[in-house]
Amino acid sequence: MRLRHVVVGLGAASLLAAGAAPAALAGPGETTYILVSTGQTLPRNLDATVARAGGTVTKTYPFGVAVVEAGASFRGVAGTTMVRDAGFDADLGTQVALDPEQLPPASGNDDPFFDLQWGHVPVGAVEAWDDGVRGEGVRVAVLDTGFDTDHPDLAPNVNLDLSADFTGEGLEYTLPDTFSHGTHVAGTIAAADNAFGTIGVAPEAELVLVKVLGDAGSGNFEDVFAGIAHATAVDADVINMSLGDVQPRNSEEEDITALSVAMNRAVRHADQNGTTVVVSAGNDAQDLDGDGNLVRFLTSAPHAIGVSAYAPTGWVSDGWDGNFFVPASYTNYGTSMVDFSGPGGDTAYPGDENCTVGGLTRPCWVFDLVFSTGNGGWYWSAGTSMAAPHAASVAALIISEHGGDMKPAAVEREMRLRAIDAGKPGTDDFHGRGAVHSGH
Structure with missing residues (x-):
């Protein structure tokens, strides 16, 4: 609406x-992919592994996520799930x-x-x-x-x-x-x-x-x-x-x-x-x-x-x-x-x-x-x-x-x-646990 x-x-x-x-920009013919580790951390030597697969790691995050720029032939790497970025x-x-x-x-x-x-x-x-x-x-x-x-x-x-x-x-x-x-x-x-x-x-x-x-x-x-x-x-x-x-x-x-x-x-x-x-x-x-x-x-x-x-x-x-x-x-x-x-x-x-x-x-x-x-x-x-x-x-x-x-x-x-209990008593569909309030 x-x-x-x-x-x-x-x-x-x-x-x-x-x-x-x-932001890192993809080169001509490249796509931004997100790699999500299947475990809690990204695989070791990720940069080299991605490079051998035809991509470049542009960012990594401490929660098991990496960003890769690569062409259409890139198929990801073991230990991760590959997904194209969404909006x-x-x-x-x-x-x-x-x-x-x-x-x-x-x-x-x-x-x-x-x-x-x-x-x-x-x-x-x-x-x-x-x-x-x-x-x-x-x-x-x-x-x-x-x-x-x-x-x-x-x-x-x-x-x-x-x-x-x-x-x-x-x-x-x-x-x-x-x-x-x-x-x-x-x-x-x-x-x-x-x-x-x-x-x-x-x-x-x-x-x-x-x-x-x-x-x-x-x-x-x-x-x-x-x-x-x-x-x-x-x-x-x-x-x-x-x-x-x-x-x-x-x-x-x-x-x-x-x-x-x-x-x-x-x-x-x-x-x-x-x-x-x-x-x-x-x-x-x-x-x-x-x-x-x-x-x-x-x-x-x-x-x-x-x-x-x-x-x-x-x-x-x-x-x-x-x-x-x-x-x-x-x-x-x-x-x-x-x-x-x-x-x-x-x-x-x-x-x-x-x-x-x-x-x-x-x-x-x-x-x-x-x-x-x-x-x-x-x-x-x-x-x-x-x-x-x-x-x-x-x-x-x-x-x-x-x-x-x-x-x-x-x-x-x-x-x-x-919180103020603004809807029905207890947890409410619209207000959840209540309307936020400073308590003062």
Whole structure:
């Protein structure tokens, strides 16, 4: 399902992060293959073995996965399963622009756009801040599209030295629009509390920006593997991946089971090295429990925390019932892959009625979306891509509260204890173990 977007302008910037790693490019007539070890580690002397078979190893990962460039005659090597790379997509969702000449309401907070960020209320962000918990000492890696690294709301918290691009496009978002998916996600997590623009749920967390998708929102498994390995290597406490893919398990073209094994290993590698992994559940309004013939990346990874989306209906309209936790019309659901829910926004509010908030007039449904940073400005968007960073931010707050060092199993356990039982009692199809909350 495609959702709509909404924008604000500021003036785009251009900067490539230090240490960015360009993607390896296949030569003429060559194809990118992924080798997945049949054991826990790759075979010894892999480079030489692959070379004798007519290929070149371009990357290896500590979770038993290698990337090879080779021609059509390449048939793999013993001890591995060979599969051609497949595709990944961001959950781009709905987008709506904000006119930069029209400021949102004056708030008690000195960041002028803060009043448009309804998602901070149901996750208990302000209460955590009031108790001195703001994400300090926690490093969050955002694996996504390109970013506006000069955005005044992001720049104070971005560690450019650790950020990296694995697509070959450069870390910076370069499309001529405001709808930068990666920038929106990063701002939801840790836009600075700086008397300007918006505020992230964990406004003192450190951001490591990792580009694994092209700016248009698509990419491949190789770059996602590289991003997970990089984020783990730089000791990220949390990884947010608002991206995913669905593949038929019995594909005639590729060994999807091998790709699933590789992705599960990548996520487990992060988990075993102290990195909590948060992923979006997807925007297809599908029951994730319903079809064993499909492999759903990344929610199916055992150590990934899957997040569905909820939204208020008519948040700023007269007669709103006060319920933030309405399952979004587009969100995937299912107890096997959804662990928690988070603020994702929705366009389900009916009709063309306008609402006015602090002098800003828009169709009422616009205010039900999630407002955050964009390329050269800010915009509203909706999707599980917006819900996941709210959950990643809550994880960051919990880790910060515990001194900045916490094992992923303990983080998830604490998230379960603090979650709001928003659906039916206990584990719920839409909300999993509950709607994420800071506990403050």
